[in-house]
Amino acid sequence: MKKYFNVNLEFNKDVADQIIERTIEHNRKGYVCAIEANNLAIANQNKKFNETLNSSLVNVCDGSNIAWLLGKIYKKHFCSYIGNDLFINFVNKGKYRQYFLGNTDEVLTSLKINLCQIDPTISEMCFSSLPFSTVEDFDYSSIAEHINSDSPDIIWVSLGAPKQELFMKNLLPYLNKGVMFGIGAVFNFNSSVGKVRRAPKWILKLRMEWFYRALEEPKKNIPRYWNFIKLLPKLIYIEFKHISKSVY
Template identity: 40%
Template structure:
């Protein structure tokens, strides 16, 4: 795990899945954030939100641009691991019992039908529409009891950022076991309803944000505006951090 832009990232996909398996086998409760540009931006403007993002196991990198920034600053070679990918990987592995929380019942029903084509065991799993309310109004003890009664190993949460990260942070103390993973729009993408993911050629060329802007202009333009306004400062801070770290570990030369 590495900390960049004040977020604890795990870029190694195999390590992500090993950590999930270890927590589940040990009956531990925790969560994983899927950090895109919106999460990174908000975490660096809101200390309480940053504490929520970093209060779980780690974040996987849902941004295709963060690996580019890190390559420029640190000469590293990291890869994006987006919410749709980790969602599909875990479902298709057929290793865990899962629960699906959030969004509307219509999307949940369509999602279930599509996921059954990947993993027929999904038929017997819980799909629960969370009430539409602020993050302060959820009945966390009741939700935790429902999850424990279901014996879900993985709890997928789709409430949109920043709400879903705050939700997991507040639910964690009430859970005895289970790994929550926030997947944002993955429910909508894989339900086949409403928003669809960008074509692969756009994803491969770091243009997914353009597709999202045209799909949801009002929502995405506001998010992009915040990112554009704050990104230069974030890059400068990370560059200075890299220089400080390099100076600290540089070997001393004794004549």
């Protein structure tokens, strides 16, 4: 991975997949972060969170606009790896034991039904919500005990950023093995309940999913996007500064 906007990012999907699969095959552990505007902005404002992202197994770019912007800066193609695509990719492989952690019981119940249409063996896998808690107050030892007893290869974590990334880093020392993925609203996208939905394909093609999400949950998402927009000039300046240093 190379650092962009002060965060390690892997833009090659095959490389990201290989890192993840190699970790699983060797019974090792780690966590994967999907970097989008919100957690990228927080990483540039909070040192602890920046260290959390840069301590991951691999980070993928969950924002097509971030990839597009870096492409303009570096004058080459950057490919995003959207969190939902990553999720469906590994579910479709049908060869890993998975553990679905977080969100609500209602979403998890519907998610399980839908995913069993893709892979019937998912009916035997664990879907577990978490009690409402701050990152500091989760009982990580107890949570890990349940996960370790199930011995999954993959642990999907749906708590929303930045909570899920901090959660994964705190949980990691207690796990015996397995790759955790922080995937936010992906559980909601793939269930049939609630108001949170994936944007229509025509909006995705226009790289306007952020706008769709802003209208979908304005109180939550508009402040997040505004925070990123305010930081954008500084982030762009940093990248051009790196380019000038590498030239000279």
